Structures are given as structure tokens and as C-alpha cells.
Amino acid sequence: MENSPNTPTMLSVSSSPHRHSGENTAFIMQDVLIALVPAALMSIVYFGWRSALLIGLCTGTCVLTEYICRRIMKRKQTIGDFSAAVTGVLLAFNLPPTLNPIFAVLGSVFAIAVVKQMFGGIGMNFVNPALAARIFLLISFPSHMSKWSLPFFYMSSNATTDVVSTATPLAQIASGKAATSTIDLFIGLHGGCLGETCALALLLGAMYLLLRRVITPHIPLAFIGTVALIALIAGQNPIQHVLSGGVMLGAIFMATDYTTCPVNKTGRVIYGIGCGLITMTIRLFGSLPEGVSYSIVLMNILTPHIETLTQSSPFGSEVKRSGK
Amino acid sequence: MDTSKSNTKKAAEDKDLLLPKKPYRTHGGVHVDHMKNTAETESQELPTPKKVIISMQQHIGAACEPIVKKGDKVTVGQLIADSTSFMCAPIHSGVSGEVTNIGTIIMPNGAEIKTIEIESDGLQTVCPDIEPPVVTNADELYAAVRKSGLVGLGGAGFPVSIKLNFSPEKHVDTLVINGAECEPYLTADYREMMEYPEDIVEGTRFVMETLGLKRAIIGIEGNKPAAIKRLGEIIKERSLNDRMCVLKLGTSYPHGAEKVLIKACTNRAVPVGKIPADAGCVVLNITSVSFIAKYVRTGMPLVSKRITVDGSAINEPKNVIAPIGTMISDIAEFCGGFKQEPKKVLMGGPMMGTALYTLDYPIIKQNNGLIFMGQKEADDVKPSDCIRCGRCVAACPMLLTPVNIQHFVERRDVQALNDLCVMSCMECGCCGFSCPARRPLVQYLRMAKSIVKSGR
Numbered sequence: 001m002e003n004s005p006n007t008p009t010m011l012s013v014s015s016s017p018h019r020h021s022g023e024n025t026a027f028i029m030q031d032v033l034i035a036l037v038p039a040a041l042m043s044i045v046y047f048g049w050r051s052a053l054l055i056g057l058c059t060g061t062c063v064l065t066e067y068i069c070r071r072i073m074k075r076k077q078t079i080g081d082f083s084a085a086v087t088g089v090l091l092a093f094n095l096p097p098t099l100n101p102i103f104a105v106l107g108s109v110f111a112i113a114v115v116k117q118m119f120g121g122i123g124m125n126f127v128n129p130a131l132a133a134r135i136f137l138l139i140s141f142p143s144h145m146s147k148w149s150l151p152f153f154y155m156s157s158n159a160t161t162d163v164v165s166t167a168t169p170l171a172q173i174a175s176g177k178a179a180t181s182t183i184d185l186f187i188g189l190h191g192g193c194l195g196e197t198c199a200l201a202l203l204l205g206a207m208y209l210l211l212r213r214v215i216t217p218h219i220p221l222a223f224i225g226t227v228a229l230i231a232l233i234a235g236q237n238p239i240q241h242v243l244s245g246g247v248m249l250g251a252i253f254m255a256t257d258y259t260t261c262p263v264n265k266t267g268r269v270i271y272g273i274g275c276g277l278i279t280m281t282i283r284l285f286g287s288l289p290e291g292v293s294y295s296i297v298l299m300n301i302l303t304p305h306i307e308t309l310t311q312s313s314p315f316g317s318e319v320k321r322s323g324k
Numbered sequence: 325m326d327t328s329k330s331n332t333k334k335a336a337e338d339k340d341l342l343l344p345k346k347p348y349r350t351h352g353g354v355h356v357d358h359m360k361n362t363a364e365t366e367s368q369e370l371p372t373p374k375k376v377i378i379s380m381q382q383h384i385g386a387a388c389e390p391i392v393k394k395g396d397k398v399t400v401g402q403l404i405a406d407s408t409s410f411m412c413a414p415i416h417s418g419v420s421g422e423v424t425n426i427g428t429i430i431m432p433n434g435a436e437i438k439t440i441e442i443e444s445d446g447l448q449t450v451c452p453d454i455e456p457p458v459v460t461n462a463d464e465l466y467a468a469v470r471k472s473g474l475v476g477l478g479g480a481g482f483p484v485s486i487k488l489n490f491s492p493e494k495h496v497d498t499l500v501i502n503g504a505e506c507e508p509y510l511t512a513d514y515r516e517m518m519e520y521p522e523d524i525v526e527g528t529r530f531v532m533e534t535l536g537l538k539r540a541i542i543g544i545e546g547n548k549p550a551a552i553k554r555l556g557e558i559i560k561e562r563s564l565n566d567r568m569c570v571l572k573l574g575t576s577y578p579h580g581a582e583k584v585l586i587k588a589c590t591n592r593a594v595p596v597g598k599i600p601a602d603a604g605c606v607v608l609n610i611t612s613v614s615f616i617a618k619y620v621r622t623g624m625p626l627v628s629k630r631i632t633v634d635g636s637a638i639n640e641p642k643n644v645i646a647p648i649g650t651m652i653s654d655i656a657e658f659c660g661g662f663k664q665e666p667k668k669v670l671m672g673g674p675m676m677g678t679a680l681y682t683l684d685y686p687i688i689k690q691n692n693g694l695i696f697m698g699q700k701e702a703d704d705v706k707p708s709d710c711i712r713c714g715r716c717v718a719a720c721p722m723l724l725t726p727v728n729i730q731h732f733v734e735r736r737d738v739q740a741l742n743d744l745c746v747m748s749c750m751e752c753g754c755c756g757f758s759c760p761a762r763r764p765l766v767q768y769l770r771m772a773k774s775i776v777k778s779g780r
Contacts, residue, residue, distance in 0.1 A: 011666065011668060011669055011679070011680060011681055011682065011683075012667055012668050012679070012702055012704065013432070013668075013679040013680070014668075014679055015756075015764055015766050015767035015770065016675060016676050016677060016678070016679075016751065016753050016756075016766055017674065017675045017676070017753030017756045017757045017766060018668065018670055018674040018675070018677060018679065018695075019356060019508060019674040019675060019757060020756075020757055020759075021354065021757055021760075023715075023758070023760040024705075024708075024761070024762070025708055025711055025760050025761055028711075028713065028760055076708075078708075078709070083711075121709060122708075122709050122711055123709045123710045123711045123712055124709070216718075258711045258712045258714065259711060259712050263712055263713075263717045263725065263727050263728075264714065264717050264725070307728070311725065311743075311744075312723045312725070313723070313745070314596055314722050314724055314745040315351055315583065315587075315593060315596075315721065315722045316583065316593040316594050316595050316596045316598075316722075316748070317595070317745070317748075318593075
């Protein structure tokens with residue numbers, strides 16, 4: 001029966017389902033890259049060619065590192081899924097605009113080789129590679145990583161001096177003088193990491209990600225909401241806190257990294273609240289002016305535990321219908 | 325109804341038994357293209373095939389034993405195989421002719437099963453013993469349905485008599501008729517609704533009244549407005565609208581899954597590991613109730629089946645009414661043959677159907693679709709690494725976590741799989757459908773279930 005002449009070819013046999021949504025990892029990562037475009041453009045407008053250089057350098061180094069790692073480990077090549085490119089752009093967004101490119105390259109190699117590939121590649125890293133790399137640079141080269149410059153510094157007449165130093169809005173809050181207006185914060189006219197300053201551009205990206213259903217609103221809303229609430233309780237301006245530093249970038253693009261955030265909705269809300277809590281604890285009581293990176297990485301580590309605690313019980317497990 | 329109950333309790337119960345106006349919320353689900361290409365074409369009867377091969381395993385449960393032997397003459401509707409097992413439905417011949425062989429066939433799951441091969445004489449002589457059954461109470465209905473060989477015609481193929489044979493302690497009060505037909509391509513149930521709407525309403529009324537149930541809800545997906553309208557009109561004409569209604573369901577997949585359908589129609593949840601009767605419901609497929617109405621009228625057992633033939637490889641997609649045991653190659657020929665070489669052939673719909681290894685395979689009672697997929701449609705993309713996006717978790721109607729289950733399957737961790745309640749999985753395919761990394765999640769879930777069952 002199996003060798004009947006009527007059977008035209010070998011039929012392919014597989015487990016159901018035999019249809020697919022058509023989505024794939026590369027499409028999702030491409031969507032994230034598209035969502036990052038407005039912020040990238042604004043950073044180039046504000047900080048000039050240095051932004052473009054850092055973004056390009058980080059992305060290129062990340063992709064190259066991933067390629068080499070996969071080659072050395074003799075594993076299936078994964079640069080085609082664009083996840084390394086996303087890490088590169090996000091790392092660049094977390095660097096000061098005037099950073100020496102050497103450090104950017106070093107951070108990129110660390111992000112991909114140590115944080116991502118050593119743990120098994122995409123989906124296996126336990127913390128966000130871009131943030132881990134930023135923290136690595138921050139701890140290793142603190143002075144280089146905290147030189148901030150004002151937007152349009154490259155146009156000013158004394159641009160010959162390498163850096164026009166400024167204080168970030170958070171440093172201003174910490175020292176008790178809120179000098180940046182809310183409007184300036186919203187459109188990004190203040191010092192900071194190159195991708196985090198323009199809240200407007202980041203929000204555009206968030207809208208795109210939500211519309212394309214790449215992310216769910218749970219984490220960003222819980223994160224930002226908690227930051228605002230604690231700022232309010234602490235008697236500080238919640239809008240200033242939300243719009244300054246890395247809260248927007250972190251809540252929209254970093255904390256929502258699939259691999260390192262919980263998979264269910266309740267878990268995501270708890271995780272977002274945790275990020276907000278740690279951020280504000282560091283901002284209000286810590287010696288550092290900013291705590292977004294640390295908060296997200298700490299919550300990354302807690303993710304498996306949050307998932308265990310919020311494990312949903314299956315449909316029908318809480319029903320008691322007896323003798324009705 | 326117990327008169328000693330307090331008025332408030334009675335009022336609450338009556339409220340619970342109201343006919344729903346809108347479907348209740350269900351969990352998860354995905355949006356799958358409907359592709360109901362064959363919806364508006366009249367079903368066509370297949371000319372009597374020369375040969376049929378009737379598998380002794382027509383549905384979930386026990387296999388039947390042949391009670392005819394080589395050389396026997398059989399007629400249409402004649403009992404040819406039966407079993408004393410509870411989980412079983414007898415099998416009747418769909419053609420008249422001669423038994424040429426009692427053979428075996430390898431099922432898609434690898435099991436070898438007995439078959440009865442019948443060569444048709446083309447006369448389609450009807451068995452003289454056939455007469456309408458007398459059904460006046462629930463026990464007689466149960467016996468008649470068992471005798472008719474009816475299995476759930478929606479695709480899962482659970483012997484219907486068992487569904488009707490619930491204990492009175494379960495306090496079953498609602499009949500839910502499954503007209504969701506949420507699988508892509510399939511229109512066999514829809515054609516039944518358009519061609520025999522009176523039988524559907526009559527069958528529903530008959531089952532409801534014979535079993536002493538209080539209400540019947542016919543759930544139909546919103547993508548079949550003509551059927552919803554037509555059945556609603558008939559219910560009204562027959563003034564059954566005080567205890568029977570047609571409920572327009574959302575169009576997300578899987579609204580036709582039993583537990584999801586019960587939730588959408590009655591807002592009740594079937595307890596984990598239990599059956600619909602534990603939620604006070606009996607669920608029957610819409611074609612099944614229509615069959616019951618016809619069977620009570622004529623006494624002709626289940627010998628043929630309407631099958632949706634579709635897919636990118638077939639020339640003329642249509643609904644075909646064919647005797648049980650017709651070879652798939654005969655049906656493909658009747659549908660104009662192939663416009664391209666079929667790469668994957670499915671029994672059932674694309675979301676839950678079984679891929680066949682050969683076209684030399686007979687259709688069985690639970691079949692409602694034959695999908696011939698061409699090269700492009702069948703193209704399987706290799707899975708990549710899980711990115712933990714959580715889409716499978718959001719899609720699961722049973723609130724499971726396929727993303728974590730796959731890891732425990734690889735580690736064969738029975739305890740962890742038990743804790744994740746993998747036995748609740750109904751293999752609807754929502755997780756695999758939505759996975760961007762194309763992980764074979766349903767396959768993992770099936771492995772998980774077998775690991776839990778075998779304990780290792």
C-alpha cells in the first residue's frame with residue numbers, strides 16, 4: 001500500500017497546525033529598528049555626526065561580533081534575525097554623544113560576545129545585552145561615560161574644545177535646581193545619552209510598536225506610572241522625572257526586551273512596577289543621579305521568579321460547580 | 325425544579341438559564357484567514373465509488389471488529405462492524421456490493437488497524453432492516469444514537485452516544501450546538517446549515533426535549549451571517565425562541581473548541597480534566613444534530629459524510645458527499661484532479677488536521693475536510709530559537725505557557741509538566757500558529773502529554 005504507483009510524490013508530514021501567522025523573528029526585530037528611527041534621527045540632529053558614528057559603529061560591531069561568535073561556535077548563523085543590530089542601536093542610544101569610539105566598540109563586543117552568545121545566543125541571555133554593556137562601560141570608565149554635552153554643541157563657535165560639558169536634567173534635580181523646561185525635556189533639548197533625550201521621538205516609536213503589536217503596553221505603563229507616582233509622593237515634579245534620564249527609552253525599548261521580561265501580563269505589570277521602584281529608589285536615595293539601567297538589569301534577574309509566582313492556572317481550574 | 329429552594333436562589337438560577345444575547349468573553353485565540361472558498365457552492369454527491377476501504381478505527385476510542393467476512397454481500401446501511409466497548413460506535417456499509425478482503429491499513433499515527441474492503445455493485449441497494457427508531461425518552465435516544473454509529477462530526481469524532489449518556493447528578497441543563505466551524509477552508513457545517521436548516525432546528529429541539537434540557541444555544545461564528553439569519557427565522561417560525569437561540573460568536577479561532585464554545589455561550593468553565601456535563605452542558609456539532617433528526621425520520625445510519633475539499637493544489641474546491649471509506653484519490657479525481665503536485669494532504673482543517681502520508685487512504689466518519697496543499701502552501705520553515713516573546717502565552721485559550729513547557733519537555737521533567745497542567749492542552753494550534761520562531765509547540769505539547777501520561 002505504501003508503494004502504490006498512484007502516490008505522486010512523497011507527501012510531507014508534520015504536526016499541526018499547518019498554517020502560520022507569517023510572523024518571524026526578523027520581522028519583529030525590523031519593526032523595533034523602524035521604531036528606533038525617529039529617536040536616531042533626532043539624536044543626529046541634536047548631537048551631529050558623532051551620533052551617527054556611534055550608532056553605526058555599535059550596530060556594525062555587534063553584527064560582526066555575532067557573526068564571528070557563531071562561526072567560532074560552529075552554530076547556525078543568526079545575524080539574519082536583526083537582533084544583534086537592535087542591540088547595537090540600543091547600546092549606542094545609551095552612550096554619551098562624545099564618547100570615544102573605542103569604548104563603543106568595546107561595549108558592543110561585550111554585549112554580544114559575553115552577555116548574549118556565551119549564554120547561548122538569542123533568547124538565552126538573562127539580562128539585556130545593551131544595558132549590561134552600558135553598565136560594564138559605566139563601571140569601567142566612569143569619567144568617559146558621564147561627560148554630557150548640550151544639543152547642537154557641534155555648531156557652537158568653540159566646538160574646537162572636544163566637549164561642551166553640561167549637567168543632565170537629573171543631576172539638576174538632584175542638586176535641587178530644575179533648570180530644564182518641560183517642553184525642552186519633551187522634545188529633547190537637554191544633555192543626556194544620545195538616544196534618550198527626545199521623548200517625542202521615543203513615543204512615536206512606542207506608538208509604532210504598540211500598533212504593530214510588537215510590545216504590549218503593560219511594561220511601559222507600569223514602569224512610567226510607578227516613576228510618576230513615586231515622584232509625586234516624594235514631592236518632586238513627576239513629569240520632570242518621567243521625561244528626563246532614560247525612563248522613556250528604558251520603559252519602551254529596554255525593559256520590553258522579550259528575552260528578559262516575563263511572558264505573561266501579570267508578570268509584566270509586576271516587572272514594570274519593580275523597574276519603576278528601583279529607578280526611583282536610586283534617583284532619590286542613591287549616590288547616582290540615574291538608575292534606569294540598574295533597575296532594568298535587576299528586574300531582568302528577577303524575571304524567572306516573577307514568572308514562577310505569576311504562573312496562570314489553566315482555564316477551568318478555579319471552578320467549583322457542585323449540585324447546582 | 326425543587327420547590328423547597330428559596331425564591332432568590334431560583335431567580336438566580338433562572339437568570340443563569342437565560343438565552344444569551346451576546347457571546348461571553350473567551351481567553352486567547354488567534355485570527356486566522358477564513359478562506360471559506362467553498363461556502364457558496366452547493367454540495368455534490370460523489371458517484372458511487374468502485375471500491376471502499378472502511379477502517380475499523382473511525383474515531384477516538386476503541387476499534388470495531390468486523391462482523392462480515394470475505395465474500396459476504398452487503399447493502400447500504402448494513403451493520404458490518406461493531407464492538408462491545410463503551411467508547412465506540414458501530415460501523416455500517418455506505419455502498420452495496422461484496423466484501424473482497426479484510427485487510428489492514430497503517431493509520432497516520434503509525435498504528436495498524438483492520439479494514440473491510442468492499443467492491444461496490446453500483447446498485448446502492450438499501451438494507452431491508454432499516455426502519456426509523458422509536459425514541460420517546462433519554463435512554464431510547466442514547467440507544468438509537470449508539471445504533472446509528474454517529475460520532476461527533478465536527479472533527480474530533482467522539483462517539484455521540486457517550487455525550488448523551490450523562491448521569492442525572494450532573495444537573496445538565498443546556499444543549500450547546502457547535503456551528504462555529506472556526507477552521508480555515510472548512511464549510512461542510514455551513515453547507516449543512518444552508519441546505520438542511522430545518523433538520524438542524526428539529527434535531528436540536530428533539531435532543532433538548534428528549535433529554536429534558538432547559539435551553540439550547542446554537543453558536544455560529546459571525547462570518548456566516550446567512551446561516552445565522554436562516555436558523556433564527558426557523559426558530560421563530562416554530563416558536564421555539566423561548567428556549568432556543570442562535571448566538572453570533574466572534575470570528576477568532578478556536579471558537580469551535582468545546583470548552584471555548586461553552587464559555588462563549590454560557591459563561592461557564594469546564595473544570596480541568598472534566599467533561600462538558602460537569603459544566604451542565606451537552607455539546608453537539610451542528611451536523612450531528614441534523615443527522616439525529618434525519619436518523620429519527622429515516623433510520624439510515626451514518627454511512628456518508630460531507631467533506632470540504634480545498635487547498636492550493638486542487639482544481640475544483642467543493643463540498644463532496646461521499647460514502648465512508650471512499651479513497652482520497654477518488655475524491656481528488658472527482659474534484660478535477662490537481663493543478664499542482666500536492667505536497668501536504670490534510671484530513672481535517674489546517675489548524676488541527678492530520679497530515680497524511682499517502683493518497684491511498686480512506687475517509688473516515690470524523691472527516692470534515694480534505695486539504696490538498698501545494699508546494700508553496702505546505703512549505704515548512706525550519707524552527708529558530710525561542711525569543712520568549714510570549715505570543716504563545718497570549719494565544720492559548722487554556723491559559724497555558726507553551727514557552728516554558730517546551731523546555732521541560734526537552735528535560736523530560738514530569739513534575740514540572742504536571743505543574744504546568746499540560747493535560748489541559750487541546751492541541752488547537754494557536755501557540756504554533758502565532759510563534760514567530762516557528763517552534764513546533766503543538767508537537768512539544770503532545771510530547772508533554774505523553775510524558776505526563778507515561779510518567780517518564
